[in-house]
Amino acid sequence: xxxxxxxxxxxxxxxxxxxxxxxxxxxxxxxxxxxxxxxxxxxxxxxxxxxxxxxxxxxxxxxxxxxxxxxxxxxxxxxxxxxxxxxxxxxxxxxxxxxxxxxxxxxxxxxxxxxxxxxxxxxxxxxxxxxxxxxxxxxxxxxxxxxxxxxxxxxxxxxxxxxxxxxxxxxxxxxxxxxxxxxxxxxxxxxxxxxxxxxxxxxxxxxxxxxxxxxxxxxxxxxxxxxxxxxxxxxxxxxxxxxxxxxxxxxxxxxxxxxxxxxxxxxxxxxxxxxxxxxxxxxxxxxxxxxxxxxxxxxxxxxxxxxxxxxxxxxxxxxxxxxxxxxxxxxxxxxxxxxxxxxxxxxxxxxxxxxxxxxxxxxxxxxxxxxxxxxxxxxxxxxxxxxxxxxxxxxxxxxxxxxxxxxxxxxxxxxxxxxxxxxxxxxxxxxxxxxxxxxxxxxxxxxxxxxxxxxxxxxxxxx
Amino acid sequence: xxxxxxxxxxxxxxxxxxxxxxxxxxxxxxxxxxxxxxxxxxxxxxxxxxxxxxxxxxxxxxxxxxxxxxxxxxxxxxxxxxxxxxxxxxxxxxxxxxxxxxxxxxxxxxxxxxxxxxxxxxxxxxxxxxxxxxxxxxxxxxxxxxxxxxxxxxxxxxxxxxxxxxxxxxxxxxxxxxxxxxxxxxxxxxxxxxxxxxxxxxxxxxxxxxxxxxxxxxxxxxxxxxxxxxxxxxxxxxxxxxxxxxxxxxxxxxxxxxxxxxxxxxxxxxxxxxxxxxxxxxxxxxxxxxxxxxxxxxxxxxxxxxxxxxxxxxxxxxxxxxxxxxxxxxxxxxxxxxxxxxxxxxxxxxxxxxxxxxxxxxxxxxxxxxxxxxxxxxxxxxxxxxxxxxxxxxxxxxxxxxxxxxxxxxxxxxxxxxxxxxxxxxxxxxxxxxxxxxxxxxxxxxxxxxxxxxxxxxxxxxx
Numbered sequence: 001x002x003x004x005x006x007x008x009x010x011x012x013x014x015x016x017x018x019x020x021x022x023x024x025x026x027x028x029x030x031x032x033x034x035x036x037x038x039x040x041x042x043x044x045x046x047x048x049x050x051x052x053x054x055x056x057x058x059x060x061x062x063x064x065x066x067x068x069x070x071x072x073x074x075x076x077x078x079x080x081x082x083x084x085x086x087x088x089x090x091x092x093x094x095x096x097x098x099x100x101x102x103x104x105x106x107x108x109x110x111x112x113x114x115x116x117x118x119x120x121x122x123x124x125x126x127x128x129x130x131x132x133x134x135x136x137x138x139x140x141x142x143x144x145x146x147x148x149x150x151x152x153x154x155x156x157x158x159x160x161x162x163x164x165x166x167x168x169x170x171x172x173x174x175x176x177x178x179x180x181x182x183x184x185x186x187x188x189x190x191x192x193x194x195x196x197x198x199x200x201x202x203x204x205x206x207x208x209x210x211x212x213x214x215x216x217x218x219x220x221x222x223x224x225x226x227x228x229x230x231x232x233x234x235x236x237x238x239x240x241x242x243x244x245x246x247x248x249x250x251x252x253x254x255x256x257x258x259x260x261x262x263x264x265x266x267x268x269x270x271x272x273x274x275x276x277x278x279x280x281x282x283x284x285x286x287x288x289x290x291x292x293x294x295x296x297x298x299x300x301x302x303x304x305x306x307x308x309x310x311x312x313x314x315x316x317x318x319x320x321x322x323x324x325x326x327x328x329x330x331x332x333x334x335x336x337x338x339x340x341x342x343x344x345x346x347x348x349x350x351x352x353x354x355x356x357x358x359x360x361x362x363x364x365x366x367x368x369x370x371x372x373x374x375x376x377x378x379x380x381x382x383x384x385x386x387x388x389x390x391x392x393x394x395x396x397x398x399x400x401x402x403x404x405x406x407x408x409x410x411x412x413x414x415x416x417x418x419x420x421x422x423x424x425x426x427x428x429x430x431x432x433x434x435x436x437x438x439x440x441x442x443x444x445x446x447x448x449x450x451x452x453x454x455x456x457x458x459x460x461x462x463x
Numbered sequence: 464x465x466x467x468x469x470x471x472x473x474x475x476x477x478x479x480x481x482x483x484x485x486x487x488x489x490x491x492x493x494x495x496x497x498x499x500x501x502x503x504x505x506x507x508x509x510x511x512x513x514x515x516x517x518x519x520x521x522x523x524x525x526x527x528x529x530x531x532x533x534x535x536x537x538x539x540x541x542x543x544x545x546x547x548x549x550x551x552x553x554x555x556x557x558x559x560x561x562x563x564x565x566x567x568x569x570x571x572x573x574x575x576x577x578x579x580x581x582x583x584x585x586x587x588x589x590x591x592x593x594x595x596x597x598x599x600x601x602x603x604x605x606x607x608x609x610x611x612x613x614x615x616x617x618x619x620x621x622x623x624x625x626x627x628x629x630x631x632x633x634x635x636x637x638x639x640x641x642x643x644x645x646x647x648x649x650x651x652x653x654x655x656x657x658x659x660x661x662x663x664x665x666x667x668x669x670x671x672x673x674x675x676x677x678x679x680x681x682x683x684x685x686x687x688x689x690x691x692x693x694x695x696x697x698x699x700x701x702x703x704x705x706x707x708x709x710x711x712x713x714x715x716x717x718x719x720x721x722x723x724x725x726x727x728x729x730x731x732x733x734x735x736x737x738x739x740x741x742x743x744x745x746x747x748x749x750x751x752x753x754x755x756x757x758x759x760x761x762x763x764x765x766x767x768x769x770x771x772x773x774x775x776x777x778x779x780x781x782x783x784x785x786x787x788x789x790x791x792x793x794x795x796x797x798x799x800x801x802x803x804x805x806x807x808x809x810x811x812x813x814x815x816x817x818x819x820x821x822x823x824x825x826x827x828x829x830x831x832x833x834x835x836x837x838x839x840x841x842x843x844x845x846x847x848x849x850x851x852x853x854x855x856x857x858x859x860x861x862x863x864x865x866x867x868x869x870x871x872x873x874x875x876x877x878x879x880x881x882x883x884x885x886x887x888x889x890x891x892x893x894x895x896x897x898x899x900x901x902x903x904x905x906x907x908x909x910x911x912x913x914x915x916x917x918x919x920x921x922x923x924x925x926x
Contacts, residue, residue, distance in 0.1 A: 005684075007616060024716045026681075026887050044684025044715060045616055070887040072716075099716075100858070102887040123879040124886065126682035136683065139619040146609050153470060153508055156602040160917045161624070161691045162637075162668075162706050164924040174625075174639045174661070176668065178695040182655045184644055192645045198637070198695055198705065199924035205625075205639065212917060212926060218489075219589035220599065221468075221507025227691065228624045232641040232661055242661065243625050252507060253487045253535075253562075395563070416586040416926055423587070424489050424533040424565040454623045454675060461627040461662035463675065463879055 005045035009079060013089065016079045023050070023091065024074040024099065026127070029110060032065035039064070039096075041073065047133060047280040051090040052077070058096060069109060070102035070127065115450050122454050122463055130289070133281040134451055137274060138439050140281075144273035145226060145247055145435075148266055154249065155220040158227060159209030164201050165413065172232040173204035174242075205230035209248050210430060211364070211417050214393065217250040217428050218420050224249040226435075234458045238447040241436065243456040250430035256366075256375040256392040259429035260352050263379055263388050264305045266433075267350070271297050274442050282442075290444025296383055297442070303349040310334075310356045310373065313342055320346070333360045339378070339385040351380045363407040364417075365391035366427075367399055377431070384441050390431020397421040468508035472542060476552065479542045486513070486554065487537040487562065489590070492573060495528035502527070502559075504536065510596060510743040514553040515540070521559060532572060533565035533590065578913050585917050585926055593752070596744035597914055600737060601902050603744075607736035608689060608710055608898075611729055617712065618683040621690060622672030627664050628876065635695040636667035637705075668693035672711050673893060674827070674880050677856065680713040680891050681883050687712040689898075697921045701910040704899065706919040713893035719829075719838040719855040722892035723815045726842055726851050727768045729896075730813070734760050737905050745905075753907025759846055760905070766812040773797075773819045773836065776805055783809070796823045802841070802848040813844045826870040827880075828854035829890075830862055840894070847904050853894020860884040 003022045008015075025043030032038075035056050040049040052075050054064055067073070077093040107121055108128060118125040125131040149156065162176050178198035179185065187193040194202045209225040216223045225248040232242060249266075251258060275282055275297065286293040308316070317328040317338055326335050334342075334353070343351045354377040355368060365374035375392035394400040400421055404411055411418065439451040449455040454463040466485045471478075488506030495501075498519045503512040515538050517527055530536070540556040570584055571591060581588040588594040612619065625639050641661035642648065650656040657665045672688040679686045688711040695705060712729075714721060738745055738760065749756040771779070780791040780801055789798050797805075797816070806814045817840040818831060828837035838855035857863040863884055867874055874881065902914040912918040917926040 005616075024889070044682060072887040072889040074716075100887050100889045103885045106886045121879075123678040123882060124682075126679055132682060135620070135679070136618055138621070139613075139617075142619050142621075143609055143613045146606055150602075150606045153468075154602075155599055156605050157598070157916055158601075158605075158691070158708055160706060160919060160924075160926070162693075162919050162924060164926075172641070174641055175644065176637050176639060177644065178635070178637055179644070181638065181640065181642070181644060181647055198697070198921060199919065200922040201924060203924050215586035215926075216589055216598070216916065219507060219587075219595060228621070230625075234661070243623060245621055253537075416584075419586060422566045423569045424535045424563050426487070426535040426563045453620055453679065456623060456625050456662065458661060459663040461623075461625060461664060461666050463623070463628075463678075 006041075006043045006048065006050045007046035009050060009089070010046055010048060017081060017089065019079055020076070020094075021079050021091065022074065022076045023052075024072065025050075027067050027069055027071045027073060027102070029069070030065065030067050037061075037065050039067065039073075041075070042127075042132075047129075047136065047284065048087075051082070051085075051087050052093050052096070053090055054093040054096060058093065060096065060098075063098070064096050067098070068102040068104055068106060070106045072099040072102075073097060074099055115447065119449055119455070126453075129284065131450070133278075133284045134439070134443055134445060135453065137278050137281050137285075137443060138451060140278045141270060141274055141439060141442060142226070142435070144270045144277070145266075147273070148269045149222075149224045149249065152222065154222045154224050155216065157209070157213050157216045157223050157225050159206070159212040159225045161206050161228065162199070162203050163206045164199065164203050165211070171207050173207060174230055174232045176203045176205060207231060208246070208432065210250070210432065211414075213248055213250050213430070214420060214428065215416065217252050217430070218423075218425060221252045222249070236458055238449075239437075239440075241448050241452060241455050241457050244448070244452070245435035247433040247435060248430060250428060252428040253426055254429050255427055256354060256377055256429055259390050259392065259431060260305070260307060260354070260377055260379075263352075263377075263390065263431055263433075264350075267379070267388075268301055270438065271301055271442065285443045292383070293444050299348075300350055300381065305350040305352055305379070306347045307352045307354065309354050313338075313353050316346055317341065331357050331359070334378075336385045339380045340382075343380040343385070344382045348382065350382070352377050353380060358403075361391070363403040363409060364393050364400070366394045367403065375429075381441065384437065387437050387441060388431050388433050390429065392427065392429040395421055395425045395427050397425075469504075469506045469511065469513045470509035472513060472552070473509055473511060480544060480552065482542055483539070483557075484542050484554065485537065485539045487535065488513075490530050490532055490534045490536060490565075492532070493528065493530050500524075500528050502530065502536075504538070505590075505595075510592075510599065510747065511550075514545070514548075514550055515556050515559070516553055517556040517559060521556065523559065523561075526561070527559050530561070531565040531567055531569060533569045535562040535565075536560060537562055578910065582912055582918070589916075592747065594913070596741075596747045597902070597906055597908060598916065600741050600744045600748075600906060601914060603741045604733060604737055604902060604905060605689070605898070607733045607740070608729075610736070611732045612685075612687045612712065615685065617685045617687050618679065620672070620676050620679045620686050620688050622669070622675040622688050624669050624691065625662070625666050626669045627662065627666050628674070634670050636670060637693050637695045639666045639668060670694060671709070671895065673713070673895065674877075676711055676713050676893070677883060677891065678879065680715050680893070681886075681888060684715045685712070699921055701912075702900075702903075704911050704915060704918050704920050707911070707915070708898040710896040710898060711893060713891060715891040716889055717892050718890055719817060719840055719892055722853050722855065722894060723768070723770060723817070723840055723842075726815075726840075726853065726894055726896075727813075730842070730851075731764055733901065734764055734905065748906045755846070756907050762811075763813055763844065768813040768815055768842070769810045770815045770817065772817050776801075776816050779809055780804065794820050794822070797841075799848045802843045803845075806843040806848070807845045811845065813842060816841050816843060821866075824854070826866040826872060827856050827863070829857045830866065838892075844904065847900065850900050850904060851894050851896050853892065855890065855892040858884055858888045858890050860888075
């Protein structure tokens with residue numbers, strides 16, 4: 001008797017057809033008539049269920065007929081083809097053992113539940129089709145990203161989560177402390193004495209690993225991070241979470257154009273990998289979550305991404321006869337409405353917008369010769385807008401120092417970052433990719449809370 | 464002219480030999496005589512350097528001869544074999560362009576530095592041989608772990624970093640807050656009012672993803688986490704950091720024996736992968752860091768891991784004529800001295816010790832029929848001691864509730880964890896692997912601070 005998984009049966013059917021098999025899994029549905037019955041089980045290994053037929057010859061026929069949803073069972077029987085039926089094969093049970101009976105009040109009975117409700121039972125929702133698909137895809141895509149960079153020889157760097165650095169203006173930070181908050185130590189002037197905290201200083205949760213990973217880029221040439229990042233921003237939107245994962249590659253001896261090449265190649269690799277390695281899940285999303293999904297993804301795979309400068313983009317938007325909520329003028333940050341108009345209406349494919357005004361971008365982005373813009377780039381995709389943001393980094397010490405001063409940063413806090421410019425700091429570039437944004441894009445799921453196992457948002461930190 | 468990396472030249476020498484190539488990298492050494500000179504460069508792509516020969520026919524011969532260490536250059540020239548020399552080939556430069564001159568006070572001049580000193584320049588230390596090897600290996604091993612689980616169909620789960628759960632007794636936790644700590648809000652009774660904090664409750668940094676990932680195990684059968692975990696423990700040892708990465712697989716329809724099988728298979732896979740995919744780095748460690756390394760690793764690869772129960776292990780240790788600092792008696796937790804004696808002296812290979820007394824283990828470990836021990840297991844390896852800890856989980860609701868009560872835990876806080884036992888909670892098991900411990904084991908590095916890019920320990924949170 002072969003112990004097999006449903007995945008093996010689907011993927012290598014010929015090996016198991018007309019053989020005795022042993023399976024274990026969780027009951028999704030049970031239907032019975034007088035003399036026989038059907039059970040659909042899911043064994044966790046695969047998106048699809050498998051059907052088990054059982055007959056009254058089983059000792060425990062009546063018991064099996066009354067199995068509650070989500071009970072765990074072990075089945076021994078023969079895998080037979082079932083031509084004409086919904087599924088190509090089924091297991092004719094010779095023996096069914098009940099491993100764990102599920103209570104009758106199991107919340108996921110066979111009816112549709114709202115995503116909002118399912119968030120309240122986030123510990124059970126991966127047992128539904130939608131969330132089984134979302135979270136297996138999330139795993140597959142995480143691996144695709146590692147595979148992409150590792151096969152190119154990039155070094156994966158775990159940049160620190162707890163940081164003593166300031167926000168770099170990237171967003172509000174959470175504080176990390178081991179002090180007794182009800183009775184924190186004070187210094188002589190009555191101020192909070194962080195010198196007595198665990199790290200002997202104020203510490204926070206990181207908002208980006210970029211500055212840290214740049215140091216490794218100057219050693220390993222091509223590097224990337226993939227880890228959690230945090231924002232203490234009280235924005236209750238469908239696209240923001242307080243805790244999310246980010247991928248940040250950084251490449252040396254490389255400029256903004258190399259950076260865009262890498263981003264384009266990575267996006268195409270990841271999409272193709274998802275289609276190839278999670279075909280059942282992707283088909284499910286295309287059918288039930290977003291019927292334009294396959295079209296959208298095919299469009300990306302077959303397009304050469306457009307590249308325009310911010311200045312060109314502003315002129316294009318101004319030429320359009322469209323009333324935007326925020327009228328477009330040079331110097332402003334592009335809003336989602338502008339980004340989506342560019343990628344969806346004007347180009348109908350992914351667009352890199354580059355060379356933004358320096359005043360709306362971070363201090364570490366490389367100043368262009370015009371002294372007005374920096375070598376920044378955003379990748380805009382139809383349906384979402386911005387999905388990647390990156391830049392060539394300012395490698396010239398004097399200009400970097402000046403930009404830090406203009407940004408009100410204290411150069412001493414960044415001594416090690418400035419050191420990179422002192423000791424062989426070649427041109428380099430990198431970008432950040434919000435992992436959840438990618439998953440939303442690849443699934444069509446509209447709320448970031450539905451692509452994170454246990455989402456953390458303002459006023460919500462359950463499970 | 465082919466733009467190549469040093470890795471490509473070493474790995475596919477035949478493709479490039481006697482060809483014109485273009486390379487860029489950082490200067491490691493320069494030697495000159497009157498008419499010619501040698502530069503060793505490292506381009507970040509590979510552990511080894513490549514030698515560049517340059518002659519006085521170069522326009523900038525004098526300038527090149529004075530290049531400072533860590534300056535970045537671009538070389539065009541021919542790759543020629545150099546029989547008899549230390550290296551099998553070198554580049555005969557036709558043109559050398561200086562991309563970035565390093566300042567003369569570059570701290571990593573050609574002399575040995577202590578690991579302690581190098582920690583103070585953690586932003587530069589990956590440019591040394593030792594740390595280049597450590598951190599490339601870390602990347603390779605991280606990928607090996609993903610590859611191992613993904614190719615088996617395991618689902619990678621990002622369990623939350625910020626948690627509202629209590630410590631589960633796993634260790635001291637860091638608090639996460641967005642409150643103004645100098646002036647925190649108080650409730651009517653004058654207590655700190657966490658309801659006004661970002662998440663509307665007290666929150667901390669996770670010490671383990673296990674309880675969360677068990678929920679996904681009951682949906683996907685085989686799952687794993689790989690993410691940062693935290694301990695606010697003021698232990699200033701070479702083996703503890705406040706922030707470290709952990710791998711936690713969890714398998715359903717599986718017991719303690721399956722769990723040990725998985726751990727053994729994983730360890731062997733990871734070691735073999737490291738030897739195959741980072742041969743230069745591993746040879747370096749074996750030569751310069753720990754001369755027993757290859758022997759140790761070969762021993763693991765060729766051994767079937769021993770399995771003994773805690774009770775057997777205690778009896779064995781008691782039979783030995785050895786004076787331990789802590790005398791061995793049944794019921795005590797094994798100390799590192801005992802663990803190492805078992806694996807190094809008695810068995811001389813890796814040992815699983817299983818079925819520990821319940822009173823020294825966590826509430827979620829499955830109670831054995833003897834009512835005295837639980838289905839826990841630790842993997843002990845020569846040279847380190849414990850490297851993996853795991854258990855079969857208590858899947859029986861009533862016993863779990865009783866164990867929680869005995870442990871002083873509030874069952875209401877764990878309603879979702881208990882739900883898993885209500886709704887088809889089959890037998891399952893899992894373990895935790897401290898990623899840094901593995902890296903220390905695979906490199907011979909003795910201090911955890913030297914295998915983390917920017918380590919966080921008591922009173923230290925630099926960079």
